[in-house]
Amino acid sequence: MGDGEVLAREKAAERSEGGGQAGRWLALSLAAFALIAAWLFVAASLADRRATLDQGWADAQNSASLLAQQANHVLRIAELATARVAQLADRVDLEDLRGANWTELSEIATGTPEVEAIWVTDAQGRIRANSRDRRMVGLSQAEQRWFATLREGATGHVLGLMHGAPVDGWHFAWARRLRGAGGEFRGAVVAAISAERFGAGTERLQLGPDALLQIDRQDGTTVMRWPLAATGSTHGESGPPRGPAGMREVTDERGVVRLLAWQAAAGMPVVASAAIARSHVLEPFRRRLLRNGLIFGLSAAMAGVLALAALHSDRRERAARHSAEERGGALAAALAEREELLASVQEGEARLRLAEKAGRIGLWDWDLREGRLTLIGDVFDDWGLRSRRRISARAALRGVQAEDRLALAAALTAAVRGEVPLEAEFRLAQLRPERWIAVRAEVRRGVDGQPRRMLGIALDVTDRRQKAQALAEANATLERRVAERTGALADANARLREGEARFRGIFDATFQFIGLLSPDGTVLEANDAMLRLGGVTAAEVMGRPYWDAPWWPEDAGIRAAVRDAVRHAAAGHFVRRELAMRGGDGLPLAIDFSVKPVRDEDGLVSLLVPEARDVSSLKAAQAQLLEAQKMEVLGRLTGGVAHDFNNLLMTVLGNLALARKRLGEAATPQLLRHLDAAALGAERGAQLTQRLLAFARRQDLNPCPVDLATLLAGLSELLRRSAGPRIQLAVEAPADLPPALVDPHALELALMNLVVNARDAMPDGGRIVVRLDAQVVDPGVPPQAPGQAVPDLTPGRYLRVAVADTGTGMDAATLARAVEPFFSTKGPGQGTGLGLSMVHGLAHQSGGALEIESAPGRGTVATLWLPVSAEAPAPVVAGREGEAPRGSGQVLLVDDEPLVLESTAALLADLGYEVQTAESAEEALRMLAAGARPVALVTDHAMPGMTGAVLAARLARERPGLPVILATGYAGPWPDGEGPPRLVKPYTQLQLGRALAALLAR
Secondary structure, eight states: OOHHHHHHHHHHHHHHHHHHHHHHHHHHHHHHHHHHHHHHHHHHHHHHHHHHHHHHHHHHHHHHHHHHHHHHHHHHHHHHHHHHHHHHHHHSOGGGGGTTTHHHHHHHHHTOTTOOEEEEEETTSBEEEESSOGGGTTOBOTTSHHHHHHHTTOSEEEEEEEESTTSSSEEEEEEEEEEOTTSOEEEEEEEEEEHHHHHHGGGGGOOOTTOEEEEEETTSOEEEEESTTOOSOTTTTSOSOOSSEEEEEEEOTTOOEEEEEEEEOSSSSEEEEEEEEHHHHHHHHHHHHHHHHHHHHHHHHHHHHHHHHHHHHHHHHHHHHHHHHHHHHHHHHHHHTTTTOGGGHHHHHHHHHHHHHHHTOEEEEEETTTTEEEEESTHHHHTTOOOSSEEEHHHHHHTBOHHHHHHHHHHHHHHHTTSSOEEEEEEBTTOSSOOEEEEEEEEEEOTTSOEEEEEEEEEEOHHHHHHHHHHHHHHHHHHHHHHHHHHHHHHHHHHHHHHHHHHHHHHHHOSSEEEEEOTTOBEEEEOHHHHHHHTOOHHHHTTSBGGGSTTSOSOHHHHHHHHHHHHHHHTTOOEEEEEEEEOTTSOEEEEEEEEEEEEOTTSOEEEEEEEEEEOHHHHHHHHHHHHHHHHHHHHHHHHHHHHHHHHHHHHHHHHHHHHHHHHGGGOOHHHHHHHHHHHHHHHHHHHHHHHHHHHHTOOOOOOEEEOHHHHHHHHHHHHHHHHOTTEEEEEEOOTTOOOEEEOHHHHHHHHHHHHHHHHHTOTTOEEEEEEEEEEEEBTTBOOSSTTOOOOSOOSEEEEEEEEEEOSOOOOHHHHHTTTSTTOOSSOTTSOOSOHHHHHHHHHHHTTOEEEEEEOTTSOEEEEEEEEBOSSOOOOOOOOOOOOOOOOOSEEEEEOSOHHHHHHHHHHHHHTTOEEEEESSHHHHHHHHHTTOOOSEEEEESSOSSSOHHHHHHHHHHHOTTSOEEEEOSOOOOOTTTTOSOEEOSSOOHHHHHHHHHHHHTO
16 A cells, blocks of 8 residues: 555545534534424423413403402392382381382382392291282292291391292392381392393303303302303312402312302302313413424424434535545555556556446546546446547536536646645536536646646535535524524513513502502502602602501501401402591591402412502592482472372361351351361461472472562561560661562561571570672672672572571581471471471572571571562552352362362362362373363372373363363473463462463453
């Protein structure tokens, strides 16, 4: 073996060892990449599953909270409905609820859409009334557990889920105990709620299949379940939920695992729970996992195939290069020593041809002196070149792709000059697909050192080039994906920073007082609203116990309540209660306070979020609304009482008038005194009803222009007699004031009440001043007298009548209730408590207002504001009441009260009229349709069915020539304007006769 061959083999061994190390590093790099990608995929999948379960827990908790709010709302409405029925039952006998008062019971039920039906039982459990089906009356409920609970002393009770009578379908209910006058058990009233209707409202939650919604009592009894056809319960076999709120996993008898959350109702003894199937919650995660797994598997498989192909190609290339370099070294050594080893040339050529055929390697010999090239090897025939023939170098270069010729020519020139060995790769021309050829060669020089020949090999490297290109593309794809993942991570970090900035902005921008606490109650964060409330900086409260913060009052009870709330929240419970905070001005604020626990990935409480909302304005508005509703209810009550009392007084006054008239001269003085006393009592009752109607603003007033100075001049003597000898009364009434628009009789009565009240406030004597002046109400013009407040009135001109006394005065609590009906500070039998309420009603019904200013020891000033009239007052004509004018013809009298109907008919008959009576508007229409031809019709207004005003409007359309008088104390509003002439109850025979005479004279 020559020195050249040994050197060639050493170089080949070094290249082979270097190639093997590169292959091993490539394999290790691909394996490391595969492990990292698999770890990232598994970690991302686990995080996705955990986030999906957290969202499922949040959905279950929100659904339970919404269900608890709905249950509390519906049961509260049912409780109010049963309270109204209980009030009705207190006023009437239970038997009347299915008779005369059944309509009112039915109206309560139909007026409450949330309530399906209402029934009432007696003390023995028998149903006495049912708002839907009277056939259920008599059905016994004595064996029902809820009835026994109420009979044993419970005030209210929530009934469990039931089906069937006394209400069709599935339902649950609220039951209320009825008490007698002595507190004994009188029966029960039950408001049923349809489970189907209630459950249908929860379908919008869309909690998926196998989801269950349930409401239970505190003792575990099921109140409502949705779907109704579902079996089992939300809490499975683990028992009913404990505590006001919570979450846990449950498994039912079918093996279905659900996420259970429960929430206690705020004001009812029920707990709402929502259970969502875990399989439904994880369904989106499974779809994402399958999709991402397929993508990851395909990517890993593609990368593995490309890596194996690259490794395989590299091994083949190294083997081929090693074999070719060995053959080239042997050939070069043989040619260099051919003069010494001529005997071995033939053997070397034979071995070389054998290697060329085995490795499909072509040999070429370029004679540099002649410029001829000899191609040796069958492989050149496959490439479209002619082998074993001498061709010119120019012809050989034409077989190379045009783009690669210059680079190949430059490499050949450099090798001939001896600068570098020839190693080049090029593409063959006019071959599709492309074929790449690699050539390596050495220059042989003569004894003179001039280049003589260039011997080299040619190898097809198309496959290696393609695999190397594929590997490069795979590496580029991998680098692109790594860059994309890196960019996605950077985007996620940017979104996280943006989310933190948004959180901080919302945290500090809200008007609610919010903070963050550690589980032991240490302050970690406090928003700007809370810091402003306490007047401190964040550094001053961070690290301190929350209950010691400066925004809490110096009240040990309140701070103990805050500490207790933090302790319960740290145990995993949501806490909510009403407390008081200290405002920036030092005054207490009513707040809606809550503490919510925040759990970490392991389910442990890691943070507490206290939140407080200022509800001081809401509390004040609720108090004002309650006061307005109370006054409205009192107004309706007094108006109804006055209407019924008017009918009774109408009967009394009418019969007394007839009795006195028919007795005539035969009546003894003693009998006349009894009749006068009875008439006086009835008239005082009529005055009482006027006061009631004035408070209720249903008094039928007759406002007209009134000269108040003249009215006070004529009334002053009566006012002095009413005040008594120990009271000095002065009237200050300028004569140049405009007239007021008011009912003069009602005003006189109001002034009498104010003077009598002032007298009673001065038991040891004193002074009363009645002042009269004018005032203009204009938002842009200050009051004429300094220090005076202008009431909330329509802008315009007003007259003020002020009654001032030097009495004991009233404190703030008494002044706040001064205009309430039946409220009085006088002793028993000394007043009705309706004086100021009547004045208040007159003022508002006349378009004015009543102001009362008072303080203990400083007396009282009651000011009545009355609008100025645009017309002059009518002149007063002196005269006396005469007898009622008589008449003739038929009068149709309509009233639903038999006593009023009988007495009024007697009054009309005594005046010469022929009277026909009807007890309802419908009966009057039937009589007219049957041929009745009255000259006039007198009708009551408030009647069951069709009212008197509706009857008058219908007759105005169908019988425009028939005069109608509306006899009522009701003051409107009327459906068709003012309507026909009205006669105020209770009326006398004189008033009735004059009204008929005036109507028939038109």
